Amino acid sequence: MRDVYYEQLERLADRLLDMSRMVGEAMDRATMAMSGADLELAGLVVAGNARVEQTRVDAEDHAYALLAARSPAATDPRVAVAAIQAATSLERMGRLAVHVAEAVQRRYPQPVVPSPLMPRFTEMGRIAVWLATMAGQVIVRRDATLARALVSVDDEMDDLHRTLFTVIDYREWTYGAATAVDVTLLSRFYERFADHAVSLAWHSTFLVPRQSPTKDPLPLTTPLQTANTPC
Amino acid sequence: MRDVYYEQLERLADRLLDMSRMVGEAMDRATMAMSGADLELAGLVVAGNARVEQTRVDAEDHAYALLAARSPAATDPRVAVAAIQAATSLERMGRLAVHVAEAVQRRYPQPVVPSPLMPRFTEMGRIAVWLATMAGQVIVRRDATLARALVSVDDEMDDLHRTLFTVIDYREWTYGAATAVDVTLLSRFYERFADHAVSLAWHSTFLVPRQSPTKDPLPLTTPLQTANTPC
Numbered sequence: 001m002r003d004v005y006y007e008q009l010e011r012l013a014d015r016l017l018d019m020s021r022m023v024g025e026a027m028d029r030a031t032m033a034m035s036g037a038d039l040e041l042a043g044l045v046v047a048g049n050a051r052v053e054q055t056r057v058d059a060e061d062h063a064y065a066l067l068a069a070r071s072p073a074a075t076d077p078r079v080a081v082a083a084i085q086a087a088t089s090l091e092r093m094g095r096l097a098v099h100v101a102e103a104v105q106r107r108y109p110q111p112v113v114p115s116p117l118m119p120r121f122t123e124m125g126r127i128a129v130w131l132a133t134m135a136g137q138v139i140v141r142r143d144a145t146l147a148r149a150l151v152s153v154d155d156e157m158d159d160l161h162r163t164l165f166t167v168i169d170y171r172e173w174t175y176g177a178a179t180a181v182d183v184t185l186l187s188r189f190y191e192r193f194a195d196h197a198v199s200l201a202w203h204s205t206f207l208v209p210r211q212s213p214t215k216d217p218l219p220l221t222t223p224l225q226t227a228n229t230p231c
Numbered sequence: 232m233r234d235v236y237y238e239q240l241e242r243l244a245d246r247l248l249d250m251s252r253m254v255g256e257a258m259d260r261a262t263m264a265m266s267g268a269d270l271e272l273a274g275l276v277v278a279g280n281a282r283v284e285q286t287r288v289d290a291e292d293h294a295y296a297l298l299a300a301r302s303p304a305a306t307d308p309r310v311a312v313a314a315i316q317a318a319t320s321l322e323r324m325g326r327l328a329v330h331v332a333e334a335v336q337r338r339y340p341q342p343v344v345p346s347p348l349m350p351r352f353t354e355m356g357r358i359a360v361w362l363a364t365m366a367g368q369v370i371v372r373r374d375a376t377l378a379r380a381l382v383s384v385d386d387e388m389d390d391l392h393r394t395l396f397t398v399i400d401y402r403e404w405t406y407g408a409a410t411a412v413d414v415t416l417l418s419r420f421y422e423r424f425a426d427h428a429v430s431l432a433w434h435s436t437f438l439v440p441r442q443s444p445t446k447d448p449l450p451l452t453t454p455l456q457t458a459n460t461p462c
Contacts, residue, residue, distance in 0.1 A: 067298065067308035077298035077308070084312060085319075165412060173408040177399045180408040181415045188416065 005069050005209070012062035012083050013207055015055055017139045019090040020200070022052050024132030026097035027193060031125030033104045034186075035118055037111045045101035052094035059087040082206035086139070089200040093132065096193045103186060112182050114175045117167070120160060124190040127157050131197035138201040142208050147201040157194040161187050236300050236440070243293035243314050244438055246286050248370045250321040251431070253283050255363030257328035258424060262356030264335045265417075266349055268342045276332035283325035290318040313437035317370070320431040324363065327424045334417060343413050345406045348398070351391060355421040358388050362428035369432040373439045378432040388425040392418050 026045050033041035066080040103112045113121055131150055138147045164187045168180050257276050264272035297311040334343045344352055362381055369378045395418045399411050 064308060064312075067312075077295060077311075080308075081295075081298070081312060081315060084316075088316075088319075165409070168408045168412055177404040177408055177411040178396070180411045181396060181399055184412045184415045185419065188419070 005066065008062055008065055008069070009079065009207065009209065012059055012066065013139055013204075015059035015062060016083065016086050016090065016204065016207075017136050019052055019055050019059065019087065019094070020132055020136035020139060022048065022055070023090055023093040023097060023193075024129045024136070026052070026094055027100070027125060027132065027190075028129045030097045030100035030104070031122060031128075033101055034112055034121060034125075037104065037108055039105060039108050042101040042104040042108075046098050046105070049094050049098050053091060056087045056091045060084055063087070076209060078206055079209050082203040086200050086203040086207075089196040089203065093193050093196045093200070096189045096196070099189050100186060103182060107182065113186065114179060114183075117164075117183060120164060120167075121186065121190070124157060124160050124187070127153060127160075128190050128193045128197070131157075131194050135197045135201040135204065138204040139207065142205055144205045147198075147205050150198050150201045154194045154198045157191055161191040236297065239293055239296055239300070240310065240438065240440065243290055243297065244370055246290035246293060247314065247317050247321065247435065247438075248367050250283055250286050250290065250318065250325070251363055251367035251370060253279065253286070254321055254324040254328060254424075255360045255367070257283070257325055258331070258356060258359045258363065258421075261328045261331035261335070262353060262359075264332055265343055265352060265356075268335065268339060270336060270339050273332040273335040273339075277329055277336070280325050280329050284322060287318045287322045291315055294318070307440060309437055310440050313434040317431050317434040317438075320427040320434065324424050324427045324431070327420045327427070330420045331417060334413060338413065344417065345410060345414075348395075348414060351395060351398075352417065352421070355388060355391050355418070358384060358391075359421050359424045359428070362388075362425050366428045366432040366435065369435045370438065373436055375436045378429075378436050381429050381432045385425045385429045388422055392422040 026048055029041050030045045032038065033045065063080040063083040066083070067077055106112070111118075131153060134146065134150055134153075137143070138150075164183065168183065173180065257279055260272050261276045263269065264276065294311040294314040297314070298308055337343070342349075362384060365377065365381055365384075368374070369381075395414065399414065404411065
């Protein structure tokens with residue numbers, strides 16, 4: 001019975017890992033689509049989100065199977081609940097990548113972001129993809145120290161988001177208010193993608209049952225109490 | 232044992248109802264603070280959020296107690312998981328009201344929204360508070376039909392959010408890009424508050440155990456498949 005439980009848990013973790021790869025790739029492609037006003041690439045991001053959502057359903061099914069299990073290892077429901085919360089963050093990361101891609105589609109053939117600001121968004125995209133990749137590593141390793149490391153990189157994203165406001169506010173802004181709106185929302189999408197990656201990493205540290213035969217269980221206290229809850 | 236389970240479930244629902252009242256009141260006050268550039272009221276919203284977060288912790292504790300229960304009524308873990316998800320939505324609604332209040336604080340003594348746009352935000356605030364109140368009613372009544380009714384009102388909020396872009400885009404916008412940024416983010420905060428209220432209402436329809444002695448259980452299919460998942 002315990003073997004079945006661990007097998008289910010690993011299958012669930014695999015689904016979450018798949019999702020982390022998909023949403024990281026989606027945000028990478030969305031950023032490239034933004035950079036090149038690439039309608040085809042933007043379309044791939046939008047279309048690809050159905051797979052993310054289907055994988056979320058699969059992950060949740062596995063999580064409910066864990067909750068229904070009555071093995072000795074299944075005494076702590078937090079493992080399954082954390083997995084459901086991780087899947088929720090991942091689904092939202094996928095949607096945020098779609099929001100970026102949809103902005104590209106909406107403004108095409110115009111670029112959605114003025115070219116002088118594009119390097120900032122390329123950097124935000126780089127950080128977003130890094131965070132998704134590292135959150136994937138936390139899913140694999142359930143490593144609270146690694147999860148904590150994501151918080152400081154998320155701070156870099158927050159700084160970029162804040163600096164963008166300053167740029168719009170004080171430099172000569174010649175692109176009009178509508179572009180300011182687009183840029184503001186895009187910046188917020190990246191910032192929230194990063195917040196969700198941190199939240200995902202945190203929840204992933206709980207994917208260890210109390211009586212794991214192979215790994216030391218992590219304490220059930222919050223390892224990332226300073227992390228922002230996305231909202 | 233079953234009595235204890237139902238008692239726990241009702242106590243959990245009471246905590247969620249408390250939260251729905253708190254976040255509705257917070258958004259109401261935040262909107263009033265915005266309208267009157269009222270620093271004191273904005274401060275009350277920010278300070279009051281600690282109670283929302285504490286109540287969320289209480290609600291989650293009750294939900295985990297339900298998951299740990301082994302009564303015949305506790306065979307469906309979706310009840311407790313839905314409660315945790317409802318509490319997450321409520322916590323985020325509280326944070327969004329805080330975001331609005333913080334914008335008021337940041338721009339004080341200047342108003343954060345130009346006066347010609349304030350009626351729009353008053354309307355968004357009215358819809359937001361209505362949705363929070365109605366989501367509270369869904370928590371009390373676990374009524375899927377009522378939950379569905381929230382979706383059409385959420386559509387009104389979405390329309391207001393979209394129309395705001397048009398106003399910023401095509402009317403003579405004389406307030407500068409920084410104000411456009413503020414207005415855009417504020418509009419998004421209200422729109423997301425509404426999305427979370429819909430999500431909350433949906434999750435609240437699951438707060439009925441399969442073997443309830445007093446109520447017909449709802450089907451486990453999604454009653455609101457067309458609702459947006461907040462992200």
